[in-house]
Amino acid sequence: MDDIDRQIINRLQGGFPVSERPYREAAAWFGLDEAELIRRLRRLLDDGYLSRFGPMYHAEKLGGGLSLCAMAVPEEKFEQVAGQVNAFPEVAHNYARDHQLNMWFVLATETPERIDEVVEEIERTTGYRVYNMPKQKEFYVGLRFQV
Amino acid sequence: MVLSERDNRLIAAIQSGLPLSPRPWAEVGERIGMDEEEVIRRVRALQESGCIKRFGLVVRHHELGYNANAMVVWDVPDERVDAVGDALGRQRCVTLCYRRPRRLPHWPYNLFCMIHGKDRQRVLDYIDQITEELDLQEIPKEVLFSGRRFKQRGARYR
Known part of the structure; x- marks a missing residue:
């Protein structure tokens, strides 16, 4: 894990753009291109540092x-x-x-x-x-x- | 927010993660018969209503070296519990903070927070530090470290 991986982990726990090209938008925060951010996220998931990349739901608001x-x-x-x-x-x-x-x-x-x-x-x-x-x-x- | 059948389909489709591809919402939409624009509009509405608390990456804390996790429980007078909860939530390493009901006489605690650290001693030092900084010395508390983890699948929706 390098410095950019750490920045990705710290920043993307707080949120992610909901837009047509979200990876391209977020990649710019780290000075990366879209493909490189996707590659790094896939590796962090494969290596087991991340459990998933997606929504955290509010159970009660979903009726549960x-x-x-x-x-x-x-x-x-x-x-x-x-x-x-x-x-x-x-x-x-x-x-x-x-x-x-x-x-x-x-x-x-x-x-x-x-x-x-x-x-x-x-x-x-x-x-x-x-x-x-x-x-x-x-x-x-x-x-x-x-x- | 009243959830429609289409919202529920979307909620189920993304619960285990967003596709790692340049147009992830278009890909999700293809799977569930919606176009990209509708998916994005519905996800934004779910965020605005708070059904999605946040969107982003979820770490495996053990794998990142956070090997000790303590649930710290406090018996805070009811009139102070909101202020103490807010203050605890702002502390580094506090990853969750909830008010819950006491279960007297066996369980007098009404404020629960999770504190993660690299090892138990560091977590204990950290608890001492926040106790002092927030002036909580008089508040009864207990520290419950976790031992074995028996099951972890997370909640499933839809």
Whole structure:
């Protein structure tokens, strides 16, 4: 990764033109031509530095439900419960964290009402309480990952 | 914004990424039976209404050397939570900041932020620094580092 790659990563996390020739427009920010920017983006994706190049959607505005949930699961049951939880297609990601509430996952559902149903289904399947903590407010975050 | 069936088709078509070609919107349009002008107009409307929060590249933070990620949770008095949330959001390395409901008695925290860093010690130093700079010493907090990641597919739409 060179200096221009780093500039690309830092700048293009913040936005991208929506126009007929967006790569040509953005390439000029880095003193590149269109083909060179496309080549570099493809390489950064292929090398695994980027997960994707596209939109970040606002789940609720698209009519869906989104929530952060946590559970307290005994260590010896953790793998088994993680398997049960991850089997739900609504579980978008799931992290272990070092706390009494040690399993943290995000639910993304097609409708807001579906969140409560999935929470209940997970409680019933696993036998453990689910702490459902949907966001009440999102604060603006200025800088992204700087490289 | 009321989403039409055409908007939904577009939302699904670009969710995994924009084509890396000189006329990406024309290419998207070809796949879903719209011309370039309509695609661009609909994407702009989705941005203006906030359905698309931002458009750009999404990094894999582990691959960029951000190996430690902490969820820092704070129990902020309700009348201060918006001001503290705004201030935290402006800090470098804070990548997300949300207000969420407390779940008493087990969970007293109402403000959540994610802090990423190259290693745990650096993240902890950074938390000390922002605690001091923003005068948050009196606010109870906990730092939850992530361990294993069991699933990561991101949300899917449509």
